[in-house]
Amino acid sequence: MGFIQDILPILKKRELLFLENYKESEGVYTFLFEKEKDLTWKAGQHGLFSITHKSIKKPIRPFSVASAPSENVVKITMGISDDPSEFKKAMLELKQGMRVRMSGPVGSFYLKDNSPSLLIAGGIGITPFRSILKQIEAEGNGVAKQINLLYIDSKKSYVYKDELDGIANNTSINVTYLDSRNDLHQEIDKFTTLFKNNGKYFIAGSKSMVDSISIYLQDHNISKRNIKKDAFIGY
Numbered sequence: 423m424g425f426i427q428d429i430l431p432i433l434k435k436r437e438l439l440f441l442e443n444y445k446e447s448e449g450v451y452t453f454l455f456e457k458e459k460d461l462t463w464k465a466g467q468h469g470l471f472s473i474t475h476k477s478i479k480k481p482i483r484p485f486s487v488a489s490a491p492s493e494n495v496v497k498i499t500m501g502i503s504d505d506p507s508e509f510k511k512a513m514l515e516l517k518q519g520m521r522v523r524m525s526g527p528v529g530s531f532y533l534k535d536n537s538p539s540l541l542i543a544g545g546i547g548i549t550p551f552r553s554i555l556k557q558i559e560a561e562g563n564g565v566a567k568q569i570n571l572l573y574i575d576s577k578k579s580y581v582y583k584d585e586l587d588g589i590a591n592n593t594s595i596n597v598t599y600l601d602s603r604n605d606l607h608q609e610i611d612k613f614t615t616l617f618k619n620n621g622k623y624f625i626a627g628s629k630s631m632v633d634s635i636s637i638y639l640q641d642h643n644i645s646k647r648n649i650k651k652d653a654f655i656g657y
């Protein structure tokens with residue numbers, strides 16, 4: 423039932439009104455779209471976004487919705503290199519009043535209960551977690567939950583850092599910034615030692631990063647069913 427509920431909204435398509443974009447940091451851009459009244463999502467889910475203002479070869483990409491439903495805007499944030507895909511070039515061409523199509527939001531990458539949760543973000547994989555943490559902050563129940571975010575970026579370029587620090591101040595959520603795999607493993611070990619399989623483990627980032635951390639967790643006796651993965655295929 424849950425799986426069907428998480429996947430069925432893929433059939434729901436809508437045209438989102440583009441509002442603005444801005445640069446978060448070197449090579450990272452945020453795009454904002456109007457949130458229609460009847461649009462909602464579970465914090466952590468993603469949509470399938472399509473370019474419609476011109477014809478390009480691969481016009482569809484999945485992106486996590488980085489805003490919480492309570493924020494009343496659809497926010498996506500993406501890495502855009504100096505030589506981006508046609509899709510990302512087209513995103514940068516968007517002007518106020520233009521539209522992109524979105525299917526969904528879909529997916530099962532969201533918190534389901536109050537279990538202690540370890541959220542592990544690699545680079546741009548922070549996007550679903552921004553939504554999750556913003557929603558917890560808005561609901562005002564951050565104190566009741568044991569949530570630790572580990573955010574690894576080898577270039578120490580932490581997108582949303584000010585906002586994440588604000589959330590950490592307002593709630594009992596812990597945010598730890600890391601730049602090496604060794605340190606990440608040490609932080610993971612602390613959590614697994616305390617909570618073992620009573621905890622839930624969420625990993626988002628490039629597919630290689632997500633897979634290797636999932637294997638690390640399983641090697642430390644964390645059961646696969648307690649590990650949720652959001653692999654950003656394409657990086």
Ligand SMILES: Cc1cc2nc3c(=O)[nH]c(=O)nc-3n(C[C@H](O)[C@H](O)[C@H](O)COP(=O)(O)OP(=O)(O)OC[C@H]3O[C@@H](n4cnc5c(N)ncnc54)[C@H](O)[C@@H]3O)c2cc1C
Nearest residue numbers: 468483484485486499500501503506507549654655656657
């Ligand atoms: C569930 C899900 C959620 C996702 N959410 C997000 C999200 O929130 N934000 C996000 O950015 N992506 C997200 N993605 C990935 C996204 O859909 C694209 O696949 C990704 O952004 C790559 O985009 P692109 O194909 O347009 O290529 P581009 O980013 O333009 O890159 C073109 C090519 O260059 C390579 N490349 C790009 N940058 C570099 C670099 N610095 N060094 C070396 N090679 C490089 C890429 O691997 C690619 O082959 C998500 C994917 C999934 C499955």
